[in-house]
Amino acid sequence: MSQSGNPFGGQIEEAMGAGGPALDPATEAAIEIEGQVPGLTDEVLEDMILQMNEDGSADFLDADPTEVLAEEYSHTANLAEILDDSILGSLSSDLGASFDDDMESRSEWEEALTKGLGLLGINYEERDEPFAGATGVTHPLISESVTQFQAQAYKEMLPPGGPVRTVCVGDETPEVVQQANRVEQFMNYQITEVMEEYDPDMDQMLFHLPLSGSTFKKVYFDLARQRAVSKFVPAEDVVVPYYATDIRTAERITHVMKMSDNDIVKMQLATVYRDVDLGSSGMDDDGDLQDKKDQLQGVRPTATGDDVYTILEIQTYLDLEGFEDTDADGEPTGLKLPYVVTMEKDSGTILSIVRNWDEEDPQRKPMQTFVHYKFLPGLGFYGFGLIHMIGGLSRAATSILRQLIDAGTLSNLPAGFKARGVRIRNDDEPLNPGEFRDIDAPGGDLRNAIVPLPYKEPSGTLGQLLGVIVDSGRRYAAIADQAIGDMNANAPVGTTVALLERGSRVMSAIHKRMHYAQRQEFRLLSLIFADTVEEYPYATSVGAQIVQADFDARVDVMPVSDPNIFSMAQRLSLAQTQLQMAQSNPEIHNLQEAYRRMYEALEVKNIEALLPAPPQPQPIDPAMEQALVLNMKPIQAFPGQNHMAHIQAHVVFMQSPMVQGAPQFLGPLLANIQQRIGFMAREQVAEQVAQLGQMLPPEAMEAMVAARVAELTQQIVPSLAPQQQQDPLVDIRQAELQLAAADQQRKQAKDQVDAMLEQARLQQQNQQAYDRMELTKDIAEDRSEVNRERIETQEDIAVLREMNKRRQ
Numbered sequence: 001m002s003q004s005g006n007p008f009g010g011q012i013e014e015a016m017g018a019g020g021p022a023l024d025p026a027t028e029a030a031i032e033i034e035g036q037v038p039g040l041t042d043e044v045l046e047d048m049i050l051q052m053n054e055d056g057s058a059d060f061l062d063a064d065p066t067e068v069l070a071e072e073y074s075h076t077a078n079l080a081e082i083l084d085d086s087i088l089g090s091l092s093s094d095l096g097a098s099f100d101d102d103m104e105s106r107s108e109w110e111e112a113l114t115k116g117l118g119l120l121g122i123n124y125e126e127r128d129e130p131f132a133g134a135t136g137v138t139h140p141l142i143s144e145s146v147t148q149f150q151a152q153a154y155k156e157m158l159p160p161g162g163p164v165r166t167v168c169v170g171d172e173t174p175e176v177v178q179q180a181n182r183v184e185q186f187m188n189y190q191i192t193e194v195m196e197e198y199d200p201d202m203d204q205m206l207f208h209l210p211l212s213g214s215t216f217k218k219v220y221f222d223l224a225r226q227r228a229v230s231k232f233v234p235a236e237d238v239v240v241p242y243y244a245t246d247i248r249t250a251e252r253i254t255h256v257m258k259m260s261d262n263d264i265v266k267m268q269l270a271t272v273y274r275d276v277d278l279g280s281s282g283m284d285d286d287g288d289l290q291d292k293k294d295q296l297q298g299v300r301p302t303a304t305g306d307d308v309y310t311i312l313e314i315q316t317y318l319d320l321e322g323f324e325d326t327d328a329d330g331e332p333t334g335l336k337l338p339y340v341v342t343m344e345k346d347s348g349t350i351l352s353i354v355r356n357w358d359e360e361d362p363q364r365k366p367m368q369t370f371v372h373y374k375f376l377p378g379l380g381f382y383g384f385g386l387i388h389m390i391g392g393l394s395r396a397a398t399s400i401l402r403q404l405i406d407a408g409t410l411s412n413l414p415a416g417f418k419a420r421g422v423r424i425r426n427d428d429e430p431l432n433p434g435e436f437r438d439i440d441a442p443g444g445d446l447r448n449a450i451v452p453l454p455y456k457e458p459s460g461t462l463g464q465l466l467g468v469i470v471d472s473g474r475r476y477a478a479i480a481d482q483a484i485g486d487m488n489a490n491a492p493v494g495t496t497v498a499l500l501e502r503g504s505r506v507m508s509a510i511h512k513r514m515h516y517a518q519r520q521e522f523r524l525l526s527l528i529f530a531d532t533v534e535e536y537p538y539a540t541s542v543g544a545q546i547v548q549a550d551f552d553a554r555v556d557v558m559p560v561s562d563p564n565i566f567s568m569a570q571r572l573s574l575a576q577t578q579l580q581m582a583q584s585n586p587e588i589h590n591l592q593e594a595y596r597r598m599y600e601a602l603e604v605k606n607i608e609a610l611l612p613a614p615p616q617p618q619p620i621d622p623a624m625e626q627a628l629v630l631n632m633k634p635i636q637a638f639p640g641q642n643h644m645a646h647i648q649a650h651v652v653f654m655q656s657p658m659v660q661g662a663p664q665f666l667g668p669l670l671a672n673i674q675q676r677i678g679f680m681a682r683e684q685v686a687e688q689v690a691q692l693g694q695m696l697p698p699e700a701m702e703a704m705v706a707a708r709v710a711e712l713t714q715q716i717v718p719s720l721a722p723q724q725q726q727d728p729l730v731d732i733r734q735a736e737l738q739l740a741a742a743d744q745q746r747k748q749a750k751d752q753v754d755a756m757l758e759q760a761r762l763q764q765q766n767q768q769a770y771d772r773m774e775l776t777k778d779i780a781e782d783r784s785e786v787n788r789e790r791i792e793t794q795e796d797i798a799v800l801r802e803m804n805k806r807r808q
Contacts, residue, residue: 079320079339079353080274087321092348095314095341098241099254105242109382113212113236114292116387119394120146120211122296135405139397141470142211145386145477149507150206156511156561157518158202162188164522165560169553175698180555186536186547187525187557194227201232208234209375209514213385216247217371217517218255219524221532223270228528230521235382236289238370244381247372255313255370256345264309264351273351278344281307310345315356315366325364338366371521374513386477393473400466407458515563522557549695575601622649629668636675639683643676651719670720677716681708 073082080088121138128134157163164187166180191198201217209215216233237256244250261281267273286301294300317336319325324332338356343349357364374383530551565571575598582589592611599607619638620628622645628635637643650669659665685704689696696704 075355075359077354078271078274079323079355080350083320083322083353088350089348091318091341091353092343092350095312095316095343096345096348098252098316099239099312099314099345102239102241102252102254106239106382110236110287110289113387114289116142116211116385116391117289117292117296119387119391119398120296121398123298130406131410133409135402135409137398137401137405139394139401139470141394141397141473142386142390145390145473146207146210149210149477149510150203152507153206153209153511153514154203157206157514157559158199159560161560162192163518163560164188164191165558167556167558169556173698176554179550182536183526183550183555183557186533186550187522187529189537190228190525190529191230195230198230201230205232205373208232209373210386212236213375213378213383213388214381215373217373217521218369219371219521219528220369221528223272224266228525228532230525233370240381246381247370248368250381251317253315253370255315257311257313259309259311261307261309264311267351273342276349276351278309278347278349281309281346311351312343312345314341314343315339315369316341317366318353320353337364368520368524371517371524373517375510377513390473390476393469393476397466397469397473400462400469404458404462404466407456410455411457511561512563515559515561518559518561519557522559526551526557572598572601622646622653625672626650626653626669629665632664635668635672637672637679639679641676641679643680647673647676647716654720673716673720677709677712678705681705681712684708 073079119138119142121140121143125136125138127136162184164184166184168176168180170176205215205217212235214235216235216238218229218231218233220229220231221227222229233255239254239256240247240250241252244252247253261278264273264278268275316339318339318341319332319334319336320339323337325335325337327333340352340354340356341350342352344351356366358367375386376384376389378384378388530548533547535547562571565574575594579594579598582591582594592614596607596611599610604610617634617636619641620635625635625646626649637646650673653659654666654669659669682705685701685708688704689701
């Protein structure tokens with residue numbers, strides 16, 4: 001409903017009364033319209049918003065337009081500019097109360113950390129108890145442990161060449177390997193050159209980590225800097241609920257920030273924060289923990305200076321009116337969605353409310369920005385540090401050290417009792433070495449007039465106990481001196497590595513946890529680079545506009561640091577073992593690579609000057625390639641050459657009788673021709689795709705290349721067949737084969753005749769043997785007949801003789 005012009009001037013004067021206070025134009029228009037429009041009561045006006053136009057007209061709008069806000073505004077819009085002040089006020093009150101509860105739940109944690117910082121011994125404590133001038137020294141056990149850890153971890157986690165390395169997920173094709181190299185080079189360039197805060201923040205974080213046990217990295221895209229940022233956040237500035245166990249599943253994460261009024265204005269001008277007046281910042285109490293840090297640094301806040309506000313950036317889940325989660329029917333489900341709410345702590349003013357999920361994510365999972373680094377896992381959300389684990393040993397070592405020093409002080413500056421009548425000249429001044437003073441002793445015996453107190457020398461038992469406590473703390477913190485020089489030089493390398501590992505087990509576990517956290521940090525950075533950076537800042541072989549395509553699932557980013565190697569000594573021992581194994585059997589090893597790894601373990605610069613790479617083959621003309629083949633040397637094709645000219649030259653060369661008679665020359669030439677067919681097909685397909693102006697997937701490219709290879713093979717391979725020529729040597733060889741065949745036939749005929757003669761001879765021998773047997777048989781029968789007749793004759797003679805005897 002709109003009312004134009006101002007025809008109700010008289011009614012406005014009547015409503016105001018003579019001499020009444022002036023009303024703003026919106027109120028005047030409301031009074032006029034209420035008096036002229038029927039049914040426009042006070043209750044109706046409460047549910048409407050009056051908007052004054054430039055021409056003096058007024059429009060009444062619905063005061064509750066949230067039903068269409070979710071569709072009218074972009075996904076990245078600042079909802080604090082849209083929501084009603086009553087909604088913002090209620091939300092600010094609820095979030096402020098929740099933050100106070102979260103801070104109260106960890107008050108004892110902050111108290112323990114505050115007391116632990118006093119064990120660093122940075123400030124000397126002035127003590128008057130148990131006597132004036134008592135020592136206030138603090139044993140540097142924790143300071144030494146923190147310094148050793150920071151120096152070792154800083155070197156491993158942030159090497160000079162960059163902390164990022166990449167691995168190929170799946171098959172390592174040449175294209176994926178080149179993509180991984182580009183991603184690695186780009187991320188290392190961003191971290192070491194563009195992200196100026198990364199190095200100092202990592203250095204500072206590695207000092208805080210062993211103290212508090214937990215530190216955080218916040219990875220996000222900074223709209224003011226227009227680039228990715230990985231910011232170190234101390235543990236005390238990240239507040240979570242009592243029941244939170246993990247940074248990824250916490251229902252609420254509050255980042256406490258200090259921002260000047262000028263920084264807030266920058267964010268308002270960049271439309272990140274809504275333009276509201278925060279007023280003057282109050283003197284906010286930063287707590288005992290910050291006071292302790294200021295004391296250790298020797299600084300203190302001043303009452304004058306720039307206004308500094310405490311900003312709370314809260315990642316939480318909300319069910320905002322007008323932006324509810326709905327089901328398929330458009331009905332609200334009551335599910336709370338992830339948001340990031342930024343508010344000023346003292347005034348409770350909400351500066352921004354933005355959605356904290358990816359617009360294309362159907363599950364609406366919260367986007368992670370914090371990475372949790374832990375020294376030791378701990379028993380809850382926050383990790384344990386050296387303050388928690390060896391804080392008691394440090395306090396005991398400090399107590400014993402103070403006792404030993406105080407005992408030495410008292411024994412060197414004795415006190416005691418003297419007789420009342422004894423007078424000592426200048427008795428208020430201490431005696432200097434070699435000085436004698438006059439004394440009046442009425443009793444005559446000085447020993448009876450002065451009785452010193454029985455102070456003892458520093459106890460040797462306390463000194464031994466101090467050594468035991470310090471050694472225990474150092475062994476736990478993995479900073480015990482490892483006597484590598486005392487080891488046997490001829491001892492096996494495995495023994496040395498085992499001793500190093502046994503002395504640094506705690507450091508190894510801590511290093512693995514840091515490696516895991518840094519990997520999560522690099523993954524968050526890679527997601528930001530993929531969404532925000534459009535081109536490479538340096539020349540590449542495949543162009544510059546492919547950053548987003550490179551950051552895909554085929555390449556994974558990881559830290560350069562090895563979770564299984566945590567010191568230079570171990571890395572050097574492993575490299576030495578590899579070199580010894582390579583030297584023992586050089587036939588199956590790459591000695592140059594083994595030496596290169598040895599130099600890398602020694603951190604030698606410019607290794608290429610010591611180990612120059614073997615010369616790589618260069619493109620040459622066909623005649624030089626044929627000469628290399630004749631010398632039994634390998635040849636190689638290169639992209640971009642005139643492949644068809646090389647193939648034609650090789651085909652003509654292969655037709656020569658010298659090459660056809662030497663098969664060892666044909667193999668390298670045929671292999672080179674096939675290689676050039678592959679290059680030629682790939683280049684032709686790439687040219688066709690470039691003319692189309694489209695980016696084809698790798699599978700489609702490979703299919704087109706294979707089809708083109710088949711076409712070129714059908715065209716070129718038939719020309720490789722040798723021409724048929726009548727060679728005299730072939731005729732001679734054929735004649736020799738014919739003579740050999742005839743001789744073979746003659747031999748076969750002779751063999752047949754010989755076989756027949758042999759068979760006849762065998763038959764004759766068999767017949768002769770049979771005849772001989774028959775003759776032998778006949779002779780035997782004749783002899784038997786003669787013998788029988790002889791016997792019969794003898795019998796007859798005997799009978800005659802017998803008859804003669806009887807006659808006689």
